[in-house]
Amino acid sequence: MQKVYMGDAGPKVSPAVYGFYRWDEVKEADSVLKKVVSLCLELGINTFEHGDRYGNYKCEALFGDLMKEGLFKRDEVVLFTKCGLRLPHPHNPEIRVKHYDTSAAHITKSVESSLRNLRTDYIDIFLLDKLDAISNLEETALTLEKLKDSGKIKSIGVANFSVFQHQLLAAYLTKPIVTNHIELNLLSTQALDNGQLDYIKQRYMRPLAYAPLAEGRVAAGTDVQALKVRAKLEELSIKYKADIESLAVAWLVKLGALPLIGTTNVQRIKNAANAFSIELDHQDWYELYNVSVENTK
Numbered sequence: 001m002q003k004v005y006m007g008d009a010g011p012k013v014s015p016a017v018y019g020f021y022r023w024d025e026v027k028e029a030d031s032v033l034k035k036v037v038s039l040c041l042e043l044g045i046n047t048f049e050h051g052d053r054y055g056n057y058k059c060e061a062l063f064g065d066l067m068k069e070g071l072f073k074r075d076e077v078v079l080f081t082k083c084g085l086r087l088p089h090p091h092n093p094e095i096r097v098k099h100y101d102t103s104a105a106h107i108t109k110s111v112e113s114s115l116r117n118l119r120t121d122y123i124d125i126f127l128l129d130k131l132d133a134i135s136n137l138e139e140t141a142l143t144l145e146k147l148k149d150s151g152k153i154k155s156i157g158v159a160n161f162s163v164f165q166h167q168l169l170a171a172y173l174t175k176p177i178v179t180n181h182i183e184l185n186l187l188s189t190q191a192l193d194n195g196q197l198d199y200i201k202q203r204y205m206r207p208l209a210y211a212p213l214a215e216g217r218v219a220a221g222t223d224v225q226a227l228k229v230r231a232k233l234e235e236l237s238i239k240y241k242a243d244i245e246s247l248a249v250a251w252l253v254k255l256g257a258l259p260l261i262g263t264t265n266v267q268r269i270k271n272a273a274n275a276f277s278i279e280l281d282h283q284d285w286y287e288l289y290n291v292s293v294e295n296t297k
Contacts, residue, residue, distance in 0.1 A: 084129035
């Protein structure tokens with residue numbers, strides 16, 4: 001895969017990104033992770049998104065172990081990680097309720113933990129996952145900028161921010177935000193209507209689009225919207241001689257999005273990678289979009 005820039009200020013990344021956001025229930029995670037990472041590298045996907053809590057707080061360390069084993073070198077991969085969302089979990093017994101924490105103390109502690117677990121001196125992009133409504137934004141922004149100035153993080157990103165939250169944090173920063181990790185797929189197109197995608201493009205960035213296959217609904221969903229969209233994908237699959245999942249990801253790529261793959265299914269990962277060899281016709285793109293939105297009303 002030919003690498004692309006995330007935007008004016010962001011790093012160069014693979015056009016598809018692998019994320020570990022669905023790994024809480026993965027069994028034998030160490031062996032599965034090695035297989036998935038090896039496959040991604042073979043396909044040209046060298047960009048990986050972590051989170052402090054992904055895989056029951058284990059994925060970062062397992063990934064770091066692979067680098068220590070010599071599966072790849074640090075300069076061969078681009079690493080994202082994030083913090084902000086906090087959920088009750090045995091790993092953190094002090095957390096009683098779901099909440100968000102973007103305080104200086106929590107951000108700093110999370111970054112240091114991620115650096116240790118990933119066995120690296122720097123994180124390419126560090127994302128805030130949601131915005132803490134009662135946070136001190138000056139403190140949050142200052143902490144992010146200090147971490148960037150120190151070299152521990154190379155770029156700042158956000159996840160699941162509305163347009164106004166994105167603008168609000170940016171107003172406190174002197175350094176650019178380089179991406180917003182948002183939900184976007186053929187069965188969830190709200191980002192085209194709520195301004196998220198428009199604002200990301202206005203800031204000359206590429207969005208990270210998680211759940212590009214709608215967590216399996218594109219191929220197996222039984223609701224009306226999924227059935228109608230799948231029927232149209234199957235029709236187009238004959239024209240393009242491509243799998244329907246590849247076409248669904250190609251639809252995202254046409255928007256300039258970076259699909260964030262989360263499946264552990266080998267064929268689905270390959271289908272996502274194959275999307276980059278497809279150039280969807282302008283009207284075919286809109287035909288898929290129209291089918292999707294018509295069946296959400």
